[in-house]
Amino acid sequence: MAPPPLLAIGSSFYPFSPPPTTIAIRVPSFPLSHTPSAVKLGIFLSLHSHIPLFNGPPVSFALEYDGPPLPFDLPRAVPISVDDIPVASVVSQVPLSDTLSLPVVQPIVAPKNPTVKFSKELRTLGSEARVSKEVELGSERTVSPTSVIAFEDRVSQSNNVCELSGELSSSGAFEFSNVNYASGEFSDEGGSSRMLEESRGAGSSGTVEFCESFDKSGRSSSALRVSNELHQHDWASTESVLSLEYPSTRVSSLKAEDCGDARRPPVVTFDVDSDDALDGDFGDEEEAVTRPLKREPLTKGKKGSCYRCFKGNRFTEKEVCLVCDAKYCSNCVLRAMGSMPEGRKCVACIGFPIDESKRGNLGKCSRMLKRLLNELEVRQIMKAEKFCEVNQLPPEYIFVNGKPLAYEELVTLQNCPNPPKKLKPGNYWYDKVSGLWGKEGQKPSRIISPHLNVGGPIQPDASNGNTQVFINGREITKVELRMLQLAGVQCAGNPHFWVNEDGSYQEEGQKNTRGYIWGKAGTKLVCAFLSLPVPSKSSNSHGEQHSSLSSKAVPDYLDHAIIQKLLLVGCSGSGTSTIFKQAKILYNSVPFSDDERENIKLTIQSNVYAYLGVLLEGRERFEDECLGHLKKWQSSTPGNTGPGPESDEKTMYSIGTRLKVFSDWLLKTMVSGKLDAIFPAATREYAPLIEELWNDAAIKATYARRSELEMLPSVANYFLERAVKILRTDYEPSDLDILYAEGVTSSNGLACVEFSFPQSSPEETGETADLHDSLIRYQLIRVHARGLGENCKWLEMFEDVGMVIFCVSLSDYDQFTVDGNGCSTNKMVLSRKFFEAIVTHPTFEHMDFLLILNKVDQFEEKIEQVPLTKCDWFSDFHPTISRPRPNSNSNSINHNPSLGQLGSHYIAVKFKRLYSSLTGRKLYVSVVKGLEPGSVDAALKYAKEILKWSEERPNFSSSEYSMYSMEASSFSH
Numbered sequence: 018m019a020p021p022p023l024l025a026i027g028s029s030f031y032p033f034s035p036p037p038t039t040i041a042i043r044v045p046s047f048p049l050s051h052t053p054s055a056v057k058l059g060i061f062l063s064l065h066s067h068i069p070l071f072n073g074p075p076v077s078f079a080l081e082y083d084g085p086p087l088p089f090d091l092p093r094a095v096p097i098s099v100d101d102i103p104v105a106s107v108v109s110q111v112p113l114s115d116t117l118s119l120p121v122v123q124p125i126v127a128p129k130n131p132t133v134k135f136s137k138e139l140r141t142l143g144s145e146a147r148v149s150k151e152v153e154l155g156s157e158r159t160v161s162p163t164s165v166i167a168f169e170d171r172v173s174q175s176n177n178v179c180e181l182s183g184e185l186s187s188s189g190a191f192e193f194s195n196v197n198y199a200s201g202e203f204s205d206e207g208g209s210s211r212m213l214e215e216s217r218g219a220g221s222s223g224t225v226e227f228c229e230s231f232d233k234s235g236r237s238s239s240a241l242r243v244s245n246e247l248h249q250h251d252w253a254s255t256e257s258v259l260s261l262e263y264p265s266t267r268v269s270s271l272k273a274e275d276c277g278d279a280r281r282p283p284v285v286t287f288d289v290d291s292d293d294a295l296d297g298d299f300g301d302e303e304e305a306v307t308r309p310l311k312r313e314p315l316t317k318g319k320k321g322s323c324y325r326c327f328k329g330n331r332f333t334e335k336e337v338c339l340v341c342d343a344k345y346c347s348n349c350v351l352r353a354m355g356s357m358p359e360g361r362k363c364v365a366c367i368g369f370p371i372d373e374s375k376r377g378n379l380g381k382c383s384r385m386l387k388r389l390l391n392e393l394e395v396r397q398i399m400k401a402e403k404f405c406e407v408n409q410l411p412p413e414y415i416f417v418n419g420k421p422l423a424y425e426e427l428v429t430l431q432n433c434p435n436p437p438k439k440l441k442p443g444n445y446w447y448d449k450v451s452g453l454w455g456k457e458g459q460k461p462s463r464i465i466s467p468h469l470n471v472g473g474p475i476q477p478d479a480s481n482g483n484t485q486v487f488i489n490g491r492e493i494t495k496v497e498l499r500m501l502q503l504a505g506v507q508c509a510g511n512p513h514f515w516v517n518e519d520g521s522y523q524e525e526g527q528k529n530t531r532g533y534i535w536g537k538a539g540t541k542l543v544c545a546f547l548s549l550p551v552p553s554k555s556s557n558s559h560g561e562q563h564s565s566l567s568s569k570a571v572p573d574y575l576d577h578a579i580i581q582k583l584l585l586v587g588c589s590g591s592g593t594s595t596i597f598k599q600a601k602i603l604y605n606s607v608p609f610s611d612d613e614r615e616n617i618k619l620t621i622q623s624n625v626y627a628y629l630g631v632l633l634e635g636r637e638r639f640e641d642e643c644l645g646h647l648k649k650w651q652s653s654t655p656g657n658t659g660p661g662p663e664s665d666e667k668t669m670y671s672i673g674t675r676l677k678v679f680s681d682w683l684l685k686t687m688v689s690g691k692l693d694a695i696f697p698a699a700t701r702e703y704a705p706l707i708e709e710l711w712n713d714a715a716i717k718a719t720y721a722r723r724s725e726l727e728m729l730p731s732v733a734n735y736f737l738e739r740a741v742k743i744l745r746t747d748y749e750p751s752d753l754d755i756l757y758a759e760g761v762t763s764s765n766g767l768a769c770v771e772f773s774f775p776q777s778s779p780e781e782t783g784e785t786a787d788l789h790d791s792l793i794r795y796q797l798i799r800v801h802a803r804g805l806g807e808n809c810k811w812l813e814m815f816e817d818v819g820m821v822i823f824c825v826s827l828s829d830y831d832q833f834t835v836d837g838n839g840c841s842t843n844k845m846v847l848s849r850k851f852f853e854a855i856v857t858h859p860t861f862e863h864m865d866f867l868l869i870l871n872k873v874d875q876f877e878e879k880i881e882q883v884p885l886t887k888c889d890w891f892s893d894f895h896p897t898i899s900r901p902r903p904n905s906n907s908n909s910i911n912h913n914p915s916l917g918q919l920g921s922h923y924i925a926v927k928f929k930r931l932y933s934s935l936t937g938r939k940l941y942v943s944v945v946k947g948l949e950p951g952s953v954d955a956a957l958k959y960a961k962e963i964l965k966w967s968e969e970r971p972n973f974s975s976s977e978y979s980m981y982s983m984e985a986s987s988f989s990h
């Protein structure tokens with residue numbers, strides 16, 4: 018059993034005047050052996066002096082300051098009556114009224130680490146420079162005097178950031194960053210003016226002044242709305258500076274700044290989503306997402322033009338500054354950005370933290386830079402961009418279980434053996450016992466290393482579950498409950514589970530381990546199916562943990578990889594599993610593990626026995642037919658003195674006794690459904706018989722008539738012809754065998770493979786290799802139509818896929834299936850119905866779809882024999898085939914499309930029309946031969962391009978979009 022989590026105590030205080038000093042102590046993470054109710058909540062204690070707390074854990078107390086007078090202002094707290102302070106109470110039992118909001122005070126940490134402090138100063142600077150810009154541009158607005166000073170400093174010291182920040186840091190000890198997050202949209206002119214209107218409309222007398230000056234200087238309006246609302250709020254209206262973090266601080270202290278407190282740099286602001294701010298839930302203030310204030314570009318031309326030369330329009334290719342979003346054309350970018358010691362930033366933005374919304378772009382080189390610089394330079398710049406100090410994620414923007422991280426905590430988190438991927442500013446929950454990790458209010462997204470001392474204690478509602486089933490004190494989400502049920506965990510009676518990092522679980526308060534969640538066969542698949550995390554291999558071993566700690570000082574690129582999910586669906590037999598296996602073979606250096614190969618070998622051998630069974634059955638049928646004919650012929654031939662019906666008659670389909678016994682036994686076993694149990698274990702014993710059987714003339718004759726055996730799939734030939742070899746014990750399936758094998762990926766109708774497209778060599782593309790492309794990881798998830806359940810009810814589990822690849826077998830057009838009522842339906846029409854159900858499913862409302870028209874090889878052959886009109890949906894297919902003119906040059910290539918090409922094109926158009934009538938959008942189509950690796954490769958790369966395009970799409974105007982999409986929606990062939 019894993020050691021119980023450490024009891025972490027964070028202390029915070031209200032600097033009261035008059036004394037006594039009060040501390041709020043937060044007690045997180047109880048081991049399960051404690052009472053469940055204690056696990057469910059963090060306890061806040063308000064103490065008046067040193068009170069011994071539990072045994073052992075160190076508690077830090079803030080004492081009243083009685084040193085020499087300070088040269089700078091300290092935030093003050095007005096006295097509060099003690100009754101107003103929330104005291105330890107069980108939240109669930111004492112519902113808080115909507116109007117009461119309880120402030121939570123964070124510890125004020127003296128900056129121990131000079132580097133952290135440095136970057137914080139820089140962040141503070143960022144906001145000032147922005148305001149200063151207004152001055153420079155002749156704005157008449159009220160600006161903070163500090164910003165003017167800062168601006169002058171900046172000018173006089175010619176951007177000597179270090180000196181400047183040194184000056185500012187005298188009063189900056191308590192500064193958190195000046196936070197305000199402006200997404201790209203906010204910088205949009207129309208957008209911000211709309212916001213301005215909004216905030217004006219909502220402004221009340223006290224805040225209007227504040228709103229105006231700050232809105233015009235480019236802040237996003239969410240902060241404004243909050244401040245307005247806070248004014249209607251009891252706590253805020255006291256105008257007191259209660260705590261550094263309480264949003265009301267911002268209102269009053271910012272005002273103070275406007276009133277001319279010249280020594281004070283801009284004060285901490287937290288962007289609080291207005292809803293959150295009014296929620297009144299305990300600890301909501303802590304849930305506020307802290308985000309950096311956006312630095313505005315120094316110049317800005319007309320919309321879409323380059324920010325330096327003011328030429329060009331929105332279609333001109335441009336490079337964007339990671340800090341201020343200034344955009345430069347290829348003529349200006351190098352002059353505007355210089356040597357890029359911190360990556361793509363305007364020279365004036367060097368030293369400033371990046372706009373957090375651009376974090377995902379770090380290290381991803383644009384085509385433009387690749388053209389302008391050589392490969393080495395590009396690499397250098399991208400590396401600097403990713404790893405230089407100032408571009409790193411600021412710890413206090415990450416909240417874990419409601420608590421902003423300290424620098425050390427972030428380091429711990431990022432350097433643990435299994436760190437959360439793609440960490441962005443935001444609110445997360447972390448179950449320290451199991452390692453489960455997720456965004457606040459959402460299901461778990463990952464399992465990271467357990468027992469990390471980061472963040473606060475987990476809250477019961479951390480993932481916003483409503484199942485009344487608890488794991489480690491957190492009420493789990495519906496999806497998780499389903500996973501538990503599928504994994505066979507008894508969930509009746511609202512149990513509280515205690516789940517360890519190894520997946521062992523027990524019911525709260527009980528000693529016995531009930532089982533291992535991850536150990537169950539199929540759980541991993543279920544998890545992939547539900548987009549739930551599973552522990553990665555390295556997470557269990559502690560030895561590994563230590564070694565990787567040291568080796569992970571330099572983060573590797575793969576850890577920051579992006580995952581794009583592709584959902585592959587299709588009706589039975591459409592070829593999805595073949596495409597899935599192709600992807601494995603194409604992109605994974607070890608497509609199948611030894612274990613997998615062993616299993617596949619058994620599957621293939623079982624298949625071959627089954628194919629042999631079908632042959633033997635066919636042989637009996639043919640033999641009976643022959644005998645029947647023989648008898649008929651005998652009885653209709655008077656005077657025949659041949660052998661009577663009882664005697665042994667031989668036909669070309671008859672076999673010897675030994676083989677007959679084997680055949681009878683095999684057929685009996687097949688009928689009883691025990692084939693899998695007996696074979697291929699009995700392989701050794703039967704191997705000699707197999708050889709004899711396969712070489713027997715009767716079997717050869719039967720095999721010659723295999724087209725009459727409906728039960729024999731077309732791939733059977735491939736295996737039967739090598740049956741003798743395959744059924745040996747030392748058989749090792751080749752990749753091709755696996756590709757052709759049926760039943761390899763079925764299990765529960767779901768399979769998942771992760772890969773990235775191999776980096777194409779520079780010679781190949783004539784361009785610098787695209788680092789970005791090889792960084793993206795793709796997850797191909799194959800689900801069976803039957804796996805989606807009635808009305809595709811499982812589909813909603815795939816809400817986070819980037820694209821749906823829908824697979825149709827072209828050769829289905831003349832195939833029919835008979836349902837339970839004896840109705841026969843064309844398989845193509847069935848596919849169409851399934852297609853309709855999926856594209857109109859609410860989960861996929863804005864999803865891109867790629868239609869794979871598969872088995873075009875079979876189709877081309879078939880359409881020459883069987884008219885396409887065999888399927889009702891294709892009744893209007895009337896191709897006019899123009900024959901090559903008789904006198905045309907025999908050397909010229911015949912450009913006339915074949916019937917197969919015309920047919921597949923026609924079907925594609927049918928689906929495209931259907932899709933656009935249902936969704937109003939364009940369907941991407943790819944015609945594929947599933948058994949040919951090159952063809953599947955092309956289709957999946959096409960999918961990649963579509964995804965890439967759909968990410969870039971917002972960067973283009975609508976006119977360009979329509980042009981682009983026309984092109985993209987055309988065929989890939």
Ligand SMILES: Nc1nc2c(ncn2[C@@H]2O[C@H](COP(=O)(O)OP(=O)(O)OP(=O)(O)O)[C@@H](O)[C@H]2O)c(=O)[nH]1
Nearest residue numbers: 589590591592593594595732871872875946947948
């Ligand atoms: N001729 C030809 N056969 C193909 C092609 N793609 C797949 N097949 C065969 O079609 C059969 C069905 O393909 P699967 O990939 O197993 O189809 P599925 O979507 O998994 O459907 P289930 O078999 O019901 O699980 C297999 O025997 C494949 O080998 C193709 O492009 N051409």
Ligand SMILES: [Ca+2]
Nearest residue numbers: 590594759760
């Ligand atoms: Ca199959």
